[in-house]
Amino acid sequence: ETGVTQSPTHLIKTRGQQVTLRCSSQSGHNTVSWYQQALGQGPQFIFQYYREEENGRGNFPPRFSGLQFPNYSSELNVNALELDDSALYLCASSLDRVGEQYFGPGTRLTVT
């Protein structure tokens, strides 16, 4: 059974640019949640996707958007990058909306 994978592992972007992060959910999981983890802090919930629909959103501006595909993999898109967007972005998949979450290793985004 393949676990949750994320790509890329890390990347560097310039303020104002756009970025797309990818997540492949664990086999059989139909729900993906995205979190932002700033250095030294706990993860903060961005949003959750269930069967290709957004199912809950945290306190993040609209320039954070996402997609979930029919195979339940997911993308996180961030437009107009700001320096404070520098963080580790984690995705977690689960069997359903409230099931145990399995986290990927994260994508480290640095905005300069």
Added chain:
Amino acid sequence: GESVGLHLPTLSVQEGDNSIINCAYSNSASDYFIWYKQESGKGPQFIIDIRSNMDKRQGQRVTVLLNKTVKHLSLQIAATQPGDSAVYFCAERTAGKSTFGDGTTLTVKP
């Protein structure tokens, strides 16, 4: 909104000792809590969970205690090993959304 916080940002213990990591939460309606372990370069890993209808739950070498009166939970690790060195988070889970505290870094000295 709800918040979850940890009492100590760092904890250092001797190998073989027991470790206790504490956490407080603010939302009295919270009914599901999870402890995670995060090692360097990895995502959080589920350790143990507890629902509000329980006061205590035990796993392998770990015990979680929940005190709803004072809105406090703790993670106890028995016979702490070097492999237990990591950042530990408590999280409250409501409707699929997890709210994490800021983590306690546990260092195990050989």
